[in-house]
Amino acid sequence: MPIAFAQRLNQVETSAIRELFKLLGKPGIISFAGGFPDSAMFDVDGIRAASAAALAQEPGAALQYGATEGYQPLREQLAAFMASKGVQGVAPEGLIVTTGSQQALDLVAKTLIDPGDKVIVEAPTFLATIQCFRLYGADLVGAPIDGDGVQVDRLEQLIAEHRPKLVYLIPTFGNPSGATLSLERRKKVLELAVKYQTVIVEDDPYGDLYFGEAPPPSLLALSSQVPGSRDWLVHCGSLSKVLSPGLRVGWMVAPPELLARAVMCKQFSDAHTSTFAQATAAHYLQAGRMPATLANVRAVYAERAQAMGDALRSELGDAVDFVQPRGGLFVWARLTGAGGALADGNALAKRAIDKGVAFVPGAPFFCGAPDAATLRLSFATADVVRIRDGIARLAQALRA
Amino acid sequence: MPIAFAQRLNQVETSAIRELFKLLGKPGIISFAGGFPDSAMFDVDGIRAASAAALAQEPGAALQYGATEGYQPLREQLAAFMASKGVQGVAPEGLIVTTGSQQALDLVAKTLIDPGDKVIVEAPTFLATIQCFRLYGADLVGAPIDGDGVQVDRLEQLIAEHRPKLVYLIPTFGNPSGATLSLERRKKVLELAVKYQTVIVEDDPYGDLYFGEAPPPSLLALSSQVPGSRDWLVHCGSLSKVLSPGLRVGWMVAPPELLARAVMCKQFSDAHTSTFAQATAAHYLQAGRMPATLANVRAVYAERAQAMGDALRSELGDAVDFVQPRGGLFVWARLTGAGGALADGNALAKRAIDKGVAFVPGAPFFCGAPDAATLRLSFATADVVRIRDGIARLAQALRA
Numbered sequence: 001m002p003i004a005f006a007q008r009l010n011q012v013e014t015s016a017i018r019e020l021f022k023l024l025g026k027p028g029i030i031s032f033a034g035g036f037p038d039s040a041m042f043d044v045d046g047i048r049a050a051s052a053a054a055l056a057q058e059p060g061a062a063l064q065y066g067a068t069e070g071y072q073p074l075r076e077q078l079a080a081f082m083a084s085k086g087v088q089g090v091a092p093e094g095l096i097v098t099t100g101s102q103q104a105l106d107l108v109a110k111t112l113i114d115p116g117d118k119v120i121v122e123a124p125t126f127l128a129t130i131q132c133f134r135l136y137g138a139d140l141v142g143a144p145i146d147g148d149g150v151q152v153d154r155l156e157q158l159i160a161e162h163r164p165k166l167v168y169l170i171p172t173f174g175n176p177s178g179a180t181l182s183l184e185r186r187k188k189v190l191e192l193a194v195k196y197q198t199v200i201v202e203d204d205p206y207g208d209l210y211f212g213e214a215p216p217p218s219l220l221a222l223s224s225q226v227p228g229s230r231d232w233l234v235h236c237g238s239l240s241k242v243l244s245p246g247l248r249v250g251w252m253v254a255p256p257e258l259l260a261r262a263v264m265c266k267q268f269s270d271a272h273t274s275t276f277a278q279a280t281a282a283h284y285l286q287a288g289r290m291p292a293t294l295a296n297v298r299a300v301y302a303e304r305a306q307a308m309g310d311a312l313r314s315e316l317g318d319a320v321d322f323v324q325p326r327g328g329l330f331v332w333a334r335l336t337g338a339g340g341a342l343a344d345g346n347a348l349a350k351r352a353i354d355k356g357v358a359f360v361p362g363a364p365f366f367c368g369a370p371d372a373a374t375l376r377l378s379f380a381t382a383d384v385v386r387i388r389d390g391i392a393r394l395a396q397a398l399r400a
Numbered sequence: 401m402p403i404a405f406a407q408r409l410n411q412v413e414t415s416a417i418r419e420l421f422k423l424l425g426k427p428g429i430i431s432f433a434g435g436f437p438d439s440a441m442f443d444v445d446g447i448r449a450a451s452a453a454a455l456a457q458e459p460g461a462a463l464q465y466g467a468t469e470g471y472q473p474l475r476e477q478l479a480a481f482m483a484s485k486g487v488q489g490v491a492p493e494g495l496i497v498t499t500g501s502q503q504a505l506d507l508v509a510k511t512l513i514d515p516g517d518k519v520i521v522e523a524p525t526f527l528a529t530i531q532c533f534r535l536y537g538a539d540l541v542g543a544p545i546d547g548d549g550v551q552v553d554r555l556e557q558l559i560a561e562h563r564p565k566l567v568y569l570i571p572t573f574g575n576p577s578g579a580t581l582s583l584e585r586r587k588k589v590l591e592l593a594v595k596y597q598t599v600i601v602e603d604d605p606y607g608d609l610y611f612g613e614a615p616p617p618s619l620l621a622l623s624s625q626v627p628g629s630r631d632w633l634v635h636c637g638s639l640s641k642v643l644s645p646g647l648r649v650g651w652m653v654a655p656p657e658l659l660a661r662a663v664m665c666k667q668f669s670d671a672h673t674s675t676f677a678q679a680t681a682a683h684y685l686q687a688g689r690m691p692a693t694l695a696n697v698r699a700v701y702a703e704r705a706q707a708m709g710d711a712l713r714s715e716l717g718d719a720v721d722f723v724q725p726r727g728g729l730f731v732w733a734r735l736t737g738a739g740g741a742l743a744d745g746n747a748l749a750k751r752a753i754d755k756g757v758a759f760v761p762g763a764p765f766f767c768g769a770p771d772a773a774t775l776r777l778s779f780a781t782a783d784v785v786r787i788r789d790g791i792a793r794l795a796q797a798l799r800a
Contacts (some may be wrong), residue, residue, distance in 0.1 A: 003599060003632075003658055006514050006567070012664065039460035047463065048455045051676075055448045060439035061449065063644040099499055099670040101650075106669045110535070114406050132668035135510070165404070199403060208693075209626075232403075244463040246675035250498075258403055264412065268532035269506045270499040274674045275646035276451075 008115075011134040024254045026353065029337060030390035032308075032377040033358040035175060035329065037241050039381075041297055046289045047244060047280060053080060053287075054279035060277035068267045070097025070251070071278035071323060077285035078251050082237070085208075086221040089230075090253055096263055099273045100252035101238040105129055106269070107262040108166070108201055108234055109254075117165040120158055122150050124332075124365030124374070126203070129168060140367035145207040147323045149174065149181030152188040159196045166199040166234075172215045173206035173328025176365045176376035180326065181392070183216040190219060190226035190233070199258075204324055205238040205250075208294055210327035211302035231255050241329070242294060290298075301329065301380060304387055308379040311391035319398055320375075326336040329380040332362070335373040341398055343373045351400050357393040408515075411534040426753065430790035432509070432777040433576060433758040434707075435729065437641050441697055446689045447644060447680060448569035453687075454679035462679035468667045470497030470651070471678035477685035478651050485608075486621040489630075490653055496663055498500070499673045501605055501638040501650035505529055507662040508566070508601055508634055508652075509536040517565040520558055522550050524732075524765030524774070526575045526603065529568060534760040538565070540767035547723045549574070549581030552588040559596045566599040566634075567592075572615045573606035573728025576765045576776035580726065585617040590619060590633070596633060599658075605638040605650075608694055610727035611702035620653060631655050639681060641729065642694055647677040701729065701780060704787055707781040711791035719798055720775075729780040732762070735773040741798050743773045751800050 027248075054062045061071070069075070075092035098104040113119065115137025120128065123142025130140060141162050143155045149171055159167065169189065170247045171181035181189070193200045202219040216222075220235040235253040252262065266272070284290070287371055304362075308331055319341040322333040337343035342351075345361030352358060362374025379387060403424045412546075442705055454462045461471070469475070471564025475492035482490055498504040513519065515537025521529065530540060541562050543555045549571055559567065569580035569589065581589070602619040616622075620635040634666025635653040643649075652662065666672070684690070709724045719741040722733040737743035742751075745761030752758060779787060 003512070003655065005658075005661055006510065006512055008514075009511065009661055009664070012668075015516045036465045039464045042459065044455060044459040044463070047676075048452070051451055051455070052448070055444060055451070059442065059444040061646075063442045063444070063642075063646040064439045065436045065645040099674075102668070105671040110406065111409065112403070112406055114408075128668055128671070135668055240465075244676070245465040245671075246461075246463040246679075248670060248672070248674040248676075255403065258405075261405055261409055264409070265535065268412075268502070268528055268535055270503040270648060271528070271645075272648070274499075274648040276447075276644070276648075276677055276680070277513065277674045279646075280676070294760045317699065 050283035051280040055281040066275040074282035098250040100248040101236040104236040104252040118162040120167040178325040190229035193232040201234045204330040223335040304379040307384040315395040331377040351397040355397040357390045357395040450683035451680040453683040466675040473600040474682035498650040500648040501636040504636040504652040519564040520567045560635045578725040590629035593632035606728040673687040704779040707784040715795040731777040751797040755797040759788040
């Protein structure tokens with residue numbers, strides 16, 4: 001008799017992307033498939049100094065069990081970091097530290113979702129959110145997006161129809177879409193939260209990675225303009241994309257009663273996030289290195305995004321359609337089939353591997369009916385020369 | 401309208417101990433209430449060197465996203481560490497790294513437990529296990545223990561009656577009981593796993609903290625002697641009690657199909673454990689510092705355990721009954737009521753705070769009917785002088 005596993009595991013399917021990722025080990029491949037920052041850009045010196053300071057100044061605290069809510073000096077630094085970005089009225093006690101923002105999503109789900117509950121997400125959205133919520137039995141409903149983010153009229157219809165437990169959005173430089181919700185739509189989303197008494201989860205790992213003009217303020221920052229909206233808003237932040245994923249430091253802002261329950265769930269999930277990593281992050285922020293680090297990553301990713309957009313236009317022409325990203329890590333492209341070219345992302349991904357370039361087809365990012373013509377291309381980890389080379393290979397694959 | 405939380409939260413009650421812990425901030429209190437190691441004994445120099453080596457030798461890997469299964473060099477070191485303790489046949493791929501062993505418990509539950517499933521635990525057992533499993537809807541059944549650990553005849557009856565999804569045990573220096581399962585009973589437990597095709601979870605955070613003679617081999621080490629038992633055995637290990645809780649590095653050994661599902665659940669729980677912490681732990685183990693660290697903590701805790709036992713005998717006499725611990729962090733004592741003395745742990749805990757000493761009453765550690773006369777006293781964090789002082793205060797509280 002085999003082990004009888006929990007029924008929740010039947011909700012989840014991970015094979016599509018796993019199969020693709022197995023192929024990435026092929027020698028010489030240029031990968032646009034990842035969803036991670038370039039490790040060559042980590043501020044290793046700054047992190048080394050921060051870690052050394054933590055062990056020199058508070059070794060006991062940095063290596064001991066800590067409060068489930070988070071290491072207090074880090075909570076203070078994160079509150080100040082958000083305040084510097086226009087967020088008003090979030091005290092250190094108004095946020096908890098999570099083991100990456102992935103854990104914030106898990107805690108949101110554990111705290112809120114009963115099996116069968118409806119949850120609205122963007123179509124497409126972050127793959128690990130889909131799977132995370134499904135493990136708690138969520139019934140996902142996809143809300144359509146365009147270049148300005150989720151279509152709020154359609155979102156309102158879906159909220160009214162499904163009365164979801166929560167709405168999950170990546171309003172700024174979405175994964176995989178790269179789209180940014182307009183200011184007008186942001187205000188509308190906050191109004192919908194109040195009107196329908198619906199929790200809105202704002203996942204914001206990319207908001208600091210803008211290339212030119214800053215994006216509109218986060219939903220959290222704007223919530224002070226929409227009375228009552230803070231009572232329904234959860235905001236998830238992360239140091240993973242701007243500083244280091246390996247620290248696994250994220251955070252979550254939420255109404256007090258939700259935050260208290262998330263703390264209880266976290267207590268029995270991992271007790272607390274590594275105090276060693278938290279103390280390191282606190283010293284890093286305190287040392288004032290973040291502005292220079294952000295300026296550096298913004299400049300490098302901006303150049304790469306531009307190179308990828310230019311190459312896509314010159315190499316693939318009207319065979320692809322995309323919005324040039326203004327931040328984040330991704331180009332979200334759609335195969336148009338122009339001139340009889342291939343218009344299937346999965347089929348192109350296989351051909352592309354043969355030509356020595358990898359990306360993620362867009363279909364798995366949809367919780368419902370997928371747009372099979374879509375692709376997600378990350379410009380974050382290849383330099384400009386390799387980006388041009390990789391897109392040339394992609395063009396060959398398309399013509400093959 | 402307030403936020404509607406998930407029904408699973410109704411399963412959990414955390415107020416009893418939280419209320420007590422709020423009182424611990426009182427100045428001058430001597431606390432035997434914690435369940436953590438003494439931070440004065442952390443090998444800060446060793447951890448500093450290990451962290452610096454990780455950032456010097458593999459900064460990219462130590463700060464980047466990593467495999468959900470764990471950082472490969474750490475998996476290799478942990479497999480070697482277990483082999484040095486007599487565990488045969490566990491390859492690096494046979495274990496995954498978890499964010500403390502608390503996360504291993506969460507993953508076991510997420511992977512195996514459907515609402516309403518029966519789970520057998522020791523009575524008493526680790527409080528956070530009770531709450532963790534209940535959050536997944538487990539219906540807990542307590543199996544009685546004595547000084548030699550769980551009573552295996554009674555355990556077999558309970559397995560046959562309840563057909564549990566799993567049996568959770570802390571066989572070595574249990575929390576809170578301090579009890580150690582005898583060799584004979586260990587073999588019987590493994591035989592029961594095979595006979596009833598029942599998953600056994602061995603939680604082993606304290607096994608390295610022995611004071612004289614080593615305890616019997618872990619269930620994992622013994623499983624090679626009981627054919628088929630490895631197919632039903634999950635083993636959770638941790639560096640928290642011997643090296644540093646703040647790293648949040650634990651691990652889990654399990655049959656391949658269970659391990660694969662735990663990896664999937666972990667992917668959507670926190671993506672992976674901090675690679676920075678994992679690389680630090682890997683370098684620490686590789687540097688060969690663990691044997692000296694273990695020798696140090698064993699010697700210090702042995703002295704403190706002896707001091708606490710002696711003080712309890714001389715100060716409280718026949719008003720308490722306990723087995724002198726041979727390892728771990730805890731004395732588990734029972735108020736006998738001799739001479740008309742107080743025999744209620746909760747009532748004594750309140751009086752004790754007034755006298756300037758804290759401990760955790762035993763009742764919350766029972767999933768079912770509690771033994772209200774019990775107390776958990778940690779000897780780990782106070783030195784010998786304060787232990788004697790604290791037990792003298794406890795005697796005053798008992799006579800008050």
